[in-house]
Amino acid sequence: MLTLSQDTLLEVRHCGKRYDTRTVLDSVSLTIRQGEIVSLVDPSGCGKSTLLRIVAGLDRNYDGDILLEGVRQQGPSSRVGVVFQEPRLLPWLDVADNVAFPAGSRQGSDPRVGELLAQVGLANARSSLPKHLSGGMAQRVAIARGLFTNPDLLLLDEPFSAVDAITRMRLQDLLLSLVSGRKTATLLVTHDLDEALYLSDRVLLMTPTGNRGAGHIAREIAVPGGRPRERNGSWLATARGELLDSLGVSSL
Numbered sequence: 001m002l003t004l005s006q007d008t009l010l011e012v013r014h015c016g017k018r019y020d021t022r023t024v025l026d027s028v029s030l031t032i033r034q035g036e037i038v039s040l041v042d043p044s045g046c047g048k049s050t051l052l053r054i055v056a057g058l059d060r061n062y063d064g065d066i067l068l069e070g071v072r073q074q075g076p077s078s079r080v081g082v083v084f085q086e087p088r089l090l091p092w093l094d095v096a097d098n099v100a101f102p103a104g105s106r107q108g109s110d111p112r113v114g115e116l117l118a119q120v121g122l123a124n125a126r127s128s129l130p131k132h133l134s135g136g137m138a139q140r141v142a143i144a145r146g147l148f149t150n151p152d153l154l155l156l157d158e159p160f161s162a163v164d165a166i167t168r169m170r171l172q173d174l175l176l177s178l179v180s181g182r183k184t185a186t187l188l189v190t191h192d193l194d195e196a197l198y199l200s201d202r203v204l205l206m207t208p209t210g211n212r213g214a215g216h217i218a219r220e221i222a223v224p225g226g227r228p229r230e231r232n233g234s235w236l237a238t239a240r241g242e243l244l245d246s247l248g249v250s251s252l
């Protein structure tokens with residue numbers, strides 16, 4: 001399953017995590033190549049956020065290694081952007097200052113902000129406070145903030161789970177165009193199989209099959225065809241059937 005190649009960006013090597021006596025992650029290994037989009041799917045909720053926080057450098061208490069281009073990561077890095085499940089905007093900062101927050105407080109006049117806000121369709125909202133934004137707009141600000149440092153790797157933890165279905169599809173397409181245009185490698189955590197298949201080059205299926213039910217990567221599926229894909233093409237039914245079979249769910 002672990003395939004290292006010259007353009008490997010991220011390598012997660014035998015990552016394990018315990019909370020007290022409880023093992024939550026059991027020897028999780030994965031790689032992501034430069035510019036690749038990989039989804040981590042785990043319908044049962046067994047350690048996705050834990051793994052993402054470790055890769056983001058936000059949790060340093062784990063076993064194993066997180067390497068970026070072969071260099072062991074010791075904490076958060078400007079080369080890695082993060083988008084959480086909730087937008088997590090600072091309510092007292094306007095949109096521009098929130099986008100530029102990785103550079104420090106009140107850095108909204110940074111020229112990169114205008115470009116990013118235009119790319120996420122919020123050029124007219126730069127002075128708005130978060131309380132005046134819809135859920136979809138707030139998450140677009142969070143995506144812009146995640147890309148502010150022009151990271152090589154963007155991590156997203158169920159980023160679209162709180163928005164309505166149409167907004168979700170729009171945000172999926174926005175994400176796809178942003179990371180494809182910048183060739184940003186992306187690790188997307190989602191419990192939505194169709195979302196994973198639509199967006200990704202590969203889908204990693206995580207199940208509680210490891211040590212005493214700890215999260216473990218059970219299966220990897222290469223999604224056929226290039227991006228962007230047809231949302232409802234015949235490829236989707238085939239790939240979804242393969243994933244459901246892996247989960248022991250009949251696709252008929």
Ligand SMILES: Nc1ncnc2c1ncn2[C@@H]1O[C@H](COP(=O)(O)OP(=O)(O)O)[C@@H](O)[C@H]1O
Binds near residue numbers: 024044046047048
């Ligand atoms: N800080 C913590 N202390 C103890 N247990 C935790 C903590 N954070 C998460 N867990 C447990 O670890 C397991 C995996 O959590 P999490 O990574 O949030 O899963 P997921 O994101 O896949 O839903 C859950 O059973 C959760 O209760």
Ligand SMILES: [Mg+2]
Binds near residue numbers: 048049050157
């Ligand atoms: Mg989670």
